[in-house]
Amino acid sequence: MPRIPPLPAGTDSEKYTSDTPMWHAASYDDVKQGRVTDLYFTRAVEILRGTDQDREVRAEFIAKVLPESWPWAVLAGVEECLRLLEDRPISARGLVEGTVFRPLQPVLEVQGRYTDLAVYETALLGMLCQASGVATKAARFRKLAGDLPLISFGARRVHPAIAPVVERAAYIGGCSGVATVLAAQQLGIEASGTMPHALILLMGSTEAAARAFNAKIDPNAPRIALIDTFNDEKFEAIRVAEALGRDLYALRLDTPASRRGNFRQILEEVRWELDLRGHEHVRLFVSGGLSEEAVEVLMGVADGFGVGTEISAAPVVDFSMDIVEIEGEPLAKRGKMSGAKSVWRCDGCGDEFLMPLGQRPSHSCGGALTDLLVPLMEQGRVLVELPPARLIRERVLGALTAEEVDPSGHRHFAP
Ligand code: PCP
Numbered sequence: 088m089p090r091i092p093p094l095p096a097g098t099d100s101e102k103y104t105s106d107t108p109m110w111h112a113a114s115y116d117d118v119k120q121g122r123v124t125d126l127y128f129t130r131a132v133e134i135l136r137g138t139d140q141d142r143e144v145r146a147e148f149i150a151k152v153l154p155e156s157w158p159w160a161v162l163a164g165v166e167e168c169l170r171l172l173e174d175r176p177i178s179a180r181g182l183v184e185g186t187v188f189r190p191l192q193p194v195l196e197v198q199g200r201y202t203d204l205a206v207y208e209t210a211l212l213g214m215l216c217q218a219s220g221v222a223t224k225a226a227r228f229r230k231l232a233g234d235l236p237l238i239s240f241g242a243r244r245v246h247p248a249i250a251p252v253v254e255r256a257a258y259i260g261g262c263s264g265v266a267t268v269l270a271a272q273q274l275g276i277e278a279s280g281t282m283p284h285a286l287i288l289l290m291g292s293t294e295a296a297a298r299a300f301n302a303k304i305d306p307n308a309p310r311i312a313l314i315d316t317f318n319d320e321k322f323e324a325i326r327v328a329e330a331l332g333r334d335l336y337a338l339r340l341d342t343p344a345s346r347r348g349n350f351r352q353i354l355e356e357v358r359w360e361l362d363l364r365g366h367e368h369v370r371l372f373v374s375g376g377l378s379e380e381a382v383e384v385l386m387g388v389a390d391g392f393g394v395g396t397e398i399s400a401a402p403v404v405d406f407s408m409d410i411v412e413i414e415g416e417p418l419a420k421r422g423k424m425s426g427a428k429s430v431w432r433c434d435g436c437g438d439e440f441l442m443p444l445g446q447r448p449s450h451s452c453g454g455a456l457t458d459l460l461v462p463l464m465e466q467g468r469v470l471v472e473l474p475p476a477r478l479i480r481e482r483v484l485g486a487l488t489a490e491e492v493d494p495s496g497h498r499h500f501a502p
Pocket of ligand 1: 283341375
């Protein structure tokens with residue numbers, strides 16, 4: 088067993104022994120105990136603890152702007168935030184996981200003695216920023232792909248210790264499935280996949296690999312052959328379709344950029360040749376460096392997408408956590424609006440209103456107004472059902488089809 092490099096002096100060494108294999112990742116206990124925190128928070132606690140200045144605060148999480156000028160984003164990571172704060176003397180209000188939100192809308196507010204919550208700021212932000220970015224990117228691809236299969240392929244772009252976190256966010260955002268086995272198990276779904284180029288190289292031909300797949304792999308697994316390894320996609324498609332016949336479910340084109348040219352025309356040509364020969368049942372899946380724009384161009388000829396980097400390495404949503412109230416008195420730093428807030432949404436017209444907590448907007452479209460910031464935790468006790476990712480994903484899909492994400496955004500500030 089290779090020895091783990093010695094830890095910096097002062098680390099509680101009884102936790103890290105040479106027979107405790109670990110990556111350069113934080114353990115559950117490291118995060119839960121607040122060890123994944125920025126030093127200046129521990130210093131603030133050291134200065135404030137036991138003094139009159141250590142007071143009850145409300146601090147809210149807001150993104151002033153969204154990446155790539157997104158007009159909306161999908162909130163993900165809330166469950167882990169609540170697990171982190173559970174059993175701590177902290178209360179919280181917030182949007183439920185999977186809610187579509189907009190810039191400057193509070194998504195979470197924590198309340199408690201400052202020194203009880205300070206060391207969690209780093210971890211809370213990390214849990215929300217990354218997961219919300221991934222979920223939003225997945226949702227943006229879902230809107231472009233309509234009801235077509237959209238598989239998250241991107242675990243290979245992130246550290247394996249957090250791959251299930253990233254794939255959960257991609258699934259919540261609207262991906263139909265995920266490629267990593269562990270993530271699929273945690274989500275309670277079947278993992279999605281086809282075949283790697285390596286299999287075809289070792290089997291000597293795409294046809295041989297497809298036949299072997301058909302002979303050896305679980306009969307319930309869809310037969311999807313990768314057809315860009317050796318030869319032109321058109322001729323590979325015909326050969327594989329004729330070899331597998333009705334057993335063939337789909338072909339995957341992962342055509343390298345050096346050969347891609349007009350990818351849509353390649354797909355149209357393959358589609359033509361397959362249909363001409365009676366293989367209308369064979370679907371065409373695409374993957375490889377797919378961007379939102381690429382999916383938009385391929386709609387109408389592609390029957391499914393595998394997206395990796397664009398989703399798993401999505402830009403983070405730049406949330407910040409800021410005090411907005413101390414001992415019940417509104418107070419915030421320059422650039423932030425002080426005081427606890429409500430985010431009202433009209434279920435009639437979709438309009439949204441940011442109001443001081445306790446104030447309702449005057450709105451007259453006849454729809455019912457709901458404050459989206461709901462009590463999530465009371466003194467460390469979780470108050471809400473934490474639904475499985477499957478149900479959170481359904482909430483997101485519902486929002487994507489509703490008015491909620493139309494470009495205008497319907498957002499109003501209090502007068
Ligand atoms: C992999 C897969 C997708 C890539 C990586 C991940 O390609 O087939 O095309 O998607 P992304 O480009 O959106 O990040 P290769 O590694 O070339 O294929 P394989 O692993 O099958 O050899």
